[in-house]
Amino acid sequence: MPYHHGDLRRALLDSALEAVAEHGPVAISLRDVARRAGVSHAAPTHHFGDKTGLLTALATEGWTGLADDLARTADRGQDFAELGVTYVLFATSHPAHFAVMRAPGLVRGDDPELSAAQNRAGELLRTGAAQHRNPAAASDPTTALAGWALVHGLSVLLLEGAVDPPGGNVADLARSITKRLGPAVDNDEMAVVSANKQP
Amino acid sequence: MPYHHGDLRRALLDSALEAVAEHGPVAISLRDVARRAGVSHAAPTHHFGDKTGLLTALATEGWTGLADDLARTADRGQDFAELGVTYVLFATSHPAHFAVMRAPGLVRGDDPELSAAQNRAGELLRTGAAQHRNPAAASDPTTALAGWALVHGLSVLLLEGAVDPPGGNVADLARSITKRLGPAVDNDEMAVVSANKQP
DNA sequence: CGGAGATCTTGACGTTGACAAGATGTGGTT
DNA sequence: AACCACATCTTGTCAACGTCAAGATCTCCG
CATH class of the missing domain: 1.10.10 (Arc Repressor Mutant, subunit A)
Structure with a gap:
């Protein structure tokens, strides 16, 4: 002791x-x-x-936890949309960690351990995007970026209270949002999609 | 004087x-x-x-400016995706304002003028989403949410330097990302889209 | 058992946000 | 023109904070 x-x-x-x-x-x-x-x-x-040092340690812990969660769902064979759900669930169930993670200026961004943890999480998202079931989306390098932006933004809006999930069910809301992310389509192509969409 | x-x-x-x-x-x-x-x-x-008071004033100024920009592109008859591009352009060209706007804990969130400005911007996004050219997306109330999350997240990632736009062209990157947002589709429907997508 | 090094405490310094009280400028009333 | 109520800005002060330096205490290896 x-x-x-x-x-x-x-x-x-x-x-x-x-x-x-x-x-x-x-x-x-x-x-x-x-x-x-x-x-x-x-x-x-x-x-x-340092004060920054403590917060950096917290942020590193958070990114490591997020990467672990992402790795678990990826191992479970889930698709890209479900990775996004995991992201949102992590943010809403670890709000303190997530707040530090996304706080710019409080954290030493060039910390090697922090960067490593961030890169691991980013890499998991990127490989998840590359296995998107839709070939056009899978081959598009901006799929990971769009997916990240989508779930990151949704997490922020949820934590700010700007949005509250129907019935308190974050996972379902996240699923319905991540499902919106398809391949890049023009407006006329969208019309085709909507024509095919019916009960 | x-x-x-x-x-x-x-x-x-x-x-x-x-x-x-x-x-x-x-x-x-x-x-x-x-x-x-x-x-x-x-x-x-x-x-x-108060210190919080000053930052709240800055945030209000920022949200007002953003709402003005959104109103201008909406008046120009642009579609929902272009509203998103405007959002990202505002964030990247007014980084100081945007940093204060999205800083939680620094700002008095219940300030009436701030809330008013935020609601105006939110309302513009929502009416823009309701006029989405794709009927399935237009009628879906989560379209505005998904769009907001998408452009908000992209803005954050851009400002953090986690992503740098090809050729420094933020507008094109934003456009290619916002184009990804369609109606909710299942995987088999996505296959239809990708089958229709070719030169 | 003894000393080297890690771990924690005590004390101090300059800076900050907030408050109170006073000085200074402004505009309206008579 | 004289006055006064009010807004605006200054000066002075206080506790709390982050950081540093120096000393105390604990641990463990030789």
């Missing part, structure tokens, strides 16, 4: 998550986090060096 | 925009903004009451 805690680093990360959940990632204070963990105001310095 | 300036409120907003562009919306300091405007450190208080 080290000093005061079994694992102060972990305890500080948890306290920070608590604080983020309560006051948002911007209003968080290092001294408050230390207080929650029951240690002196300078204790976090040794573990994270 | 009032006191020191012709319009200190405007001068402070401009100084704040400068500061946001340089250091991001999180690192901004009221005292620094006052310094840039050449006034005392407490001058902003009277105009905005």
